[in-house]
Amino acid sequence: MKKLVFLMLFAIPLVGAQLPHVKAEEVSFSAERLKRIHQMLQRRIDAGDISGAVTLVARNGRVAYFETHGFMDIETKKPMASDAIFRMASMSKPITGVAIMMLMEEGKVRLTDPVSRFIPEFKGIKVAVARQSTPAPAGANQATPASPQFYTVPADREITIRDLLTHTSGLVSGPMSTSEAAKVARKPGETLADYIPRLGALPLEFQPGSQWRYSPGAGFDTLGRIVEIVSGQTFDVFLKQRIFDPLGMKDTFFSPTEDRIPRLASVYQKTTRGLEKQPDPGPTKYFSGAGGLRGTAEDYALFGQLLVNGGQLNGKRLLSPRAVELMGSIFVPDTLPGRPRGEGFGLSVRVVADAAARGTWLSNGSFGWSGAFGTHFWVDPKQKMVAIYMVQTSNGEIQRDYENSVMQAIVE
Template sequence: MRHLKMFALGLFALFAAPLALTPLAQGPHIAPAPVRMKAPDRGGRDLAAASPESVGISSERLRRLDGAMKKLVDDKQVAGLVTLLERHGKIVDFNAVGQRDVKSGEALLKDSIFRIYSMSKPITGVAMMMLYEEGKWRLDDPVARYIPEFAKLKVYTGKNEDGSPKLEDARRSMTMRELMTHTGGLGYVLNANNPVDKMIIDGNVLNARAPLQNMIEGLSKIPLLAQPGTRWSYSIAVDVQGYLIEKFSGQTFADFARTRIFEPLGMKDTAFYVPKDKLARFSEVHTGAGATLAVDANRPDPAFVPLGPSGGGGLYSTASDYARFCEMLLEGGQLNGVRLLAPRTVEMMRTNHVNPDPLKTMAPGTGWGLDFQVVMDAAAAGDSVPNGTFTWFGIAGTWFWIDPVGDLAFVGMVGHQSLQTTRAIHGLSRSLVYQAVMD
């Protein structure tokens, strides 16, 4: 519980603006915005190491990226970083610098294992879309069709004079599309000052020691933040998706992810826990900077095997594993002849599905696909990535982006609890990657 509240405070620093819940377009439904680019089906590529010049990147300029990451470690802004850049199916830059644990002083390695937190969400989204392709559900189906407990949800509208919550009936069920775009009205663990989020936190709804059915039962008793389809708010929706994956597939969520995604893609170090024989490679989360840089002792045991794995934030992974996931999406749903999704399905995931107005404060120029953030206007975003890039990050600093225009993907791994620091690193990495691209 202490960890959950700390997680909430950290995320609140980033998402305070969206929690104002700016209304979306008029009416209960959200029309998809017309940002769409054909997902490539490039054929199997091996992710072998290659020279930067062989894929149109200047090795001399790329050294600026490696130098900047090293300086962050030398200045004790973070304990260590692993970065991986791939283009045209080749890995052209892969470096580890710093320590996995400043207490022990052990070196960070390229295969170090990190808590990736919300970088779990795109993986959960891919699992959902695999089941979508099997005909298990449709985008505009009501969620209550599959989760009857959500059939009669209430919506929080304020407080009564006695301080009790003022509620109204939900006018309709949230749809599956809304569940995958954070527009269903669900709360999260972002803001303990928000009455709905506080109910989720105090109710220990995200409890890894209980099955996912318990989460559903808990959420069924907690009101929505808003009427479905009227507002965008980062939410517990992806954890709900984990429950639906179990219901649709007949497998546990962890088993589905392992047998249908991780093993086929060769993601050998990705799981909802770190096996004991791999703990020597586990990279701790740190806090502070300079003389105060230290291991954060308030994190869950990485070796704990969850009964209710979190689709929104429960995975551990490595840079090379996550790069394989990114390459699968970059190739239109396949990797080395193993196909998880059709190209059109990947295109649908990375197409904006919401009115982007509420995102302007948090991230100008972006929208939201199916469990991804999508860059719609690179100039407004003030970033080097082109339109059509899809991306996200984890609360402890891990980050990635996939650029289908430049046929490029980047994965960064770090364990540091300071959004101010890590978000600055994310922007720096994007600038330093694209200044090295020569075509």
């Protein structure tokens, strides 16, 4: 009988993990002060700035605050659900960063490796140099902006893995390179393997390493392709087998299955006419490491806790403590052109270098990132904390207000 019970238990499929939930005071938060998070977000919902959100705050590996706010969908008045699935957009990037760090630890990738080691099309890349602009002739159509005018010069050096991780590569990072990228745009149904090699023919926006300028898609999509080449797996399979399954992130993926569609939170854009619903792109074969993932607040909290814990969670070690420390180190100081005061950049994450200079409540050394649809997270190694804000409307002000609302609730 005991053997039968054991076999039955063994046959139960693995389900997603969750961090334990405790009373706020058990991890030195004020429950009363944490209520200010909901009060702040409700004001924003009432003002028509966002449709709804899910917020989660954990400290010392335990969840002190986990709340839903507003609606998943305004038109149907569907209340926000705690397991709502959000388009993460660029909050995909730190996950891609972890994937690369794992391959580094295996000795298969180096920070200093040129991208051309893995994708030969990036060999001999050029850099765009803007030509001096001339006034438009009288009577010219001012409604259609002219394409940037430039010439190219050889790059001082090749772009590296480090350049891609830190947004210092110049790959599709500004008007000149973006205008050229439009000429080799990705076609429907293409994969990373189909598209990424074409990026090697594009001129960089600036000499590698000379400045920080955000590469919204190309840089981290290229990293995703490198993961595929090095691992021999498609990027979605690598992430599932090496990161999501070990951590219990059961609701993090690129393409929604039929059973998950009712849990998708609608994306809204704030316009002069109010919040306007945006179409969902649906299933995809293009596994964007820059912005293609979807997931829940609880799933992303597991990923954040992995980083707080120095690379391990629930007995599964994905990275060494040193690798996580490197991720959150300042590779790009705030003195490099393009970075705001008080905020450096690590390997796939922003890093608070000087809280006073940044004008933030976050602790020095906190690191994280955000997404185009408003999603936001950070981990605080000093406070042993992870905070998640899942939403589907872009608004940087609310992200800062959320940071403040979380930090003011810590009382010990």
